[in-house]
Amino acid sequence: MTMPRKVTVIGAGEIGVGWAALCASAGWPVAMFDMNPRTTERAFTEVPRRARALVALDRATQGIVERGLLEFTQARSLLQAVKDADWVVEAIAEDAVAKQKLFESIELVASPETLLTSSSTALPPSEIFARCRKLDRCLVTHPLNPPELIPLVEIVPGERTSQAAVQRALDYLRALGRMPILIRKPVPGYVVGRIAAAVWRECIDLVLQGVIDVPDLDRAVSLGPAMGWAAAGPHLTYHLAAGEGGVTAFLQHLLASFEGLWDGKLATWQRLEPQQQRQLTQAIERAYAGKVDMLRAARDRRLSAILRALEQARTAPPS
Amino acid sequence: MTMPRKVTVIGAGEIGVGWAALCASAGWPVAMFDMNPRTTERAFTEVPRRARALVALDRATQGIVERGLLEFTQARSLLQAVKDADWVVEAIAEDAVAKQKLFESIELVASPETLLTSSSTALPPSEIFARCRKLDRCLVTHPLNPPELIPLVEIVPGERTSQAAVQRALDYLRALGRMPILIRKPVPGYVVGRIAAAVWRECIDLVLQGVIDVPDLDRAVSLGPAMGWAAAGPHLTYHLAAGEGGVTAFLQHLLASFEGLWDGKLATWQRLEPQQQRQLTQAIERAYAGKVDMLRAARDRRLSAILRALEQARTAPPS
Numbered sequence: 001m002t003m004p005r006k007v008t009v010i011g012a013g014e015i016g017v018g019w020a021a022l023c024a025s026a027g028w029p030v031a032m033f034d035m036n037p038r039t040t041e042r043a044f045t046e047v048p049r050r051a052r053a054l055v056a057l058d059r060a061t062q063g064i065v066e067r068g069l070l071e072f073t074q075a076r077s078l079l080q081a082v083k084d085a086d087w088v089v090e091a092i093a094e095d096a097v098a099k100q101k102l103f104e105s106i107e108l109v110a111s112p113e114t115l116l117t118s119s120s121t122a123l124p125p126s127e128i129f130a131r132c133r134k135l136d137r138c139l140v141t142h143p144l145n146p147p148e149l150i151p152l153v154e155i156v157p158g159e160r161t162s163q164a165a166v167q168r169a170l171d172y173l174r175a176l177g178r179m180p181i182l183i184r185k186p187v188p189g190y191v192v193g194r195i196a197a198a199v200w201r202e203c204i205d206l207v208l209q210g211v212i213d214v215p216d217l218d219r220a221v222s223l224g225p226a227m228g229w230a231a232a233g234p235h236l237t238y239h240l241a242a243g244e245g246g247v248t249a250f251l252q253h254l255l256a257s258f259e260g261l262w263d264g265k266l267a268t269w270q271r272l273e274p275q276q277q278r279q280l281t282q283a284i285e286r287a288y289a290g291k292v293d294m295l296r297a298a299r300d301r302r303l304s305a306i307l308r309a310l311e312q313a314r315t316a317p318p319s
Numbered sequence: 320m321t322m323p324r325k326v327t328v329i330g331a332g333e334i335g336v337g338w339a340a341l342c343a344s345a346g347w348p349v350a351m352f353d354m355n356p357r358t359t360e361r362a363f364t365e366v367p368r369r370a371r372a373l374v375a376l377d378r379a380t381q382g383i384v385e386r387g388l389l390e391f392t393q394a395r396s397l398l399q400a401v402k403d404a405d406w407v408v409e410a411i412a413e414d415a416v417a418k419q420k421l422f423e424s425i426e427l428v429a430s431p432e433t434l435l436t437s438s439s440t441a442l443p444p445s446e447i448f449a450r451c452r453k454l455d456r457c458l459v460t461h462p463l464n465p466p467e468l469i470p471l472v473e474i475v476p477g478e479r480t481s482q483a484a485v486q487r488a489l490d491y492l493r494a495l496g497r498m499p500i501l502i503r504k505p506v507p508g509y510v511v512g513r514i515a516a517a518v519w520r521e522c523i524d525l526v527l528q529g530v531i532d533v534p535d536l537d538r539a540v541s542l543g544p545a546m547g548w549a550a551a552g553p554h555l556t557y558h559l560a561a562g563e564g565g566v567t568a569f570l571q572h573l574l575a576s577f578e579g580l581w582d583g584k585l586a587t588w589q590r591l592e593p594q595q596q597r598q599l600t601q602a603i604e605r606a607y608a609g610k611v612d613m614l615r616a617a618r619d620r621r622l623s624a625i626l627r628a629l630e631q632a633r634t635a636p637p638s
Contacts, residue, residue: 199553218551240618262520
């Protein structure tokens with residue numbers, strides 16, 4: 001398999017910086033471009049910091065990271081960024097029109113061989129690439145935050161994406177240590193976005209209703225269902241929960257309880273009104289104010305420790 | 320703090336066996352009772368097996384586990400099970416009437432000092448304890464599966480539960496290495512059940528729609544959002560996702576995307592029809608058939624590895 005000679009990341013926010021840090025940590029040359037010079041400037045300290053943090057977290061090798069960072073560059077124009085890239089990673093704001101215009105411009109200057117991927121969290125490829133003519137090399141590769149630590153990447157091909165482009169994206173992502181999963185139908189939100197939207201609505205609702213406060217909710221999810229699902233996905237969790245009878249027995253015993261909640265007990269509101277936004281923001285800021293850098297570093301330590309633990313458990317002999 | 324001289328677990332299904340294994344692994348005397356003699360018999364091999372597995376998983380000490388198992392007994396009647404217990408843990412099926420009748424009977428034979436807790440996943444305490452007269456010592460302590468590994472326990476007091484009983488439950492659970500979280504209002508499903516119901520409905524819907532198959536869905540959740548939420552709960556995750564601007568910036572950039580999904584894109588069905596149950600069951604059995612013991616052992620290895628990783632990350636010096 002051929003690795004990209006150059007990756008271009010467009011958009012220097014959290015996700016773009018994460019993609020750049022990840023690619024640099026694999027020793028790959030990365031060019032970055034953002035319309036906002038201040039954002040680009042910040043990325044120039046953030047990408048090396050986050051790539052080097054992967055060494056401290058035992059997720060990357062110092063020599064390879066430094067080799068990659070030697071070839072980390074800032075492009076002065078979209079043309080300069082894209083013209084000799086093998087892979088262009090779009091990571092701008094989640095705005096369909098902005099993405100359409102960007103890909104229209106990229107198409108004008110990119111080589112016909114260049115793989116074009118969007119980091120969109122929810123938009124269908126038909127919308128993102130609506131202004132492109134050459135659609136065979138266009139697809140969504142949706143990472144989670146932070147992209148350099150969480151392995152999952154959702155692969156969402158459009159109707160006219162070629163099998164070769166999907167395979168190339170899979171190869172690149174696996175070479176970066178990612179776990180790409182193919183989404184078979186481009187439903188809004190794909191898989192992760194829908195699950196995340198369902199979870200966050202319940203979490204917001206529980207806090208706004210006064211059932212639980214922000215730090216307890218976060219602890220409960222972390223040390224409860226999330227830990228369980230990190231060790232075994234939801235279907236396997238319930239298949240194992242009822243003993244020998246498997247999911248059939250589980251449904252016999254507990255489907256009524258789930259249906260009791262599906263039947264009007266869960267949150268169904270569709271908008272977070274300004275007053276609720278303020279209430280939520282205040283509750284979250286009260287819980288975590290002034291400690292963001294420390295909390296992010298602690299989160300990254302926990303993430304890398306979980307990754308290492310899962311890798312070791314996978315290779316351990318069955319007990 | 321006084322530890323219970325004896326814990327009685329009523330109901331020898333997966334959750335009851337887990338509670339018994341957990342208490343025995345702490346060296347506590349445990350009595351078990353189940354109306355079904357076959358279930359009781361199976362528990363008599365399962366509780367020692369699961370308590371000893373905690374030693375192999377590095378979650379318990381052999382000498383303490385064996386001391387506890389020496390005092391693990393099977394009660395022949397509810398009276399025998401309950402009469403000298405300091406803590407009675409109900410873990411029968413999720414059936415409000417059955418739980419009401421059981422607690423009515425327990426009240427007749429238990430000492431007035433005995434703490435009574437239900438492992439219900441969703442019912443309000445007012446319903447579970449509806450036939451009890453002495454409500455100050457009654458509350459819900461909802462564990463996840465398997466209770467001996469997942470730390471979270473939801474504490475749901477009823478309106479008349481005493482502060483002393485809540486404190487005693489907290490003390491017992493913390494002595495067992497659990498992470499009890501107080502639920503302030505007894506909403507149906509509490510916190511975990513609502514989040515789990517929202518997640519599972521989406522997961523089922525995605526599989527039945529053909530967006531993703533069962534093993535890929537489970538992998539995607541495990542190596543994606545669940546791993547993220549295990550390292551930082553949902554509110555903290557989104558507070559950290561937008562960089563310096565915190566949750567305010569996150570809402571500015573991504574609330575519209577969440578609202579786009581809340582607005583009719585997520586699953587809203589309330590019943591899983593027999594035909595869909597068959598389809599789901601077949602898909603899950605096809606994915607995991609014939610490997611349940613192996614999958615459970617692997618899940619438990621991953622869970623204990625994650626627990627150890629989080630404990631080590633917590634005590635590690637900040638990098």
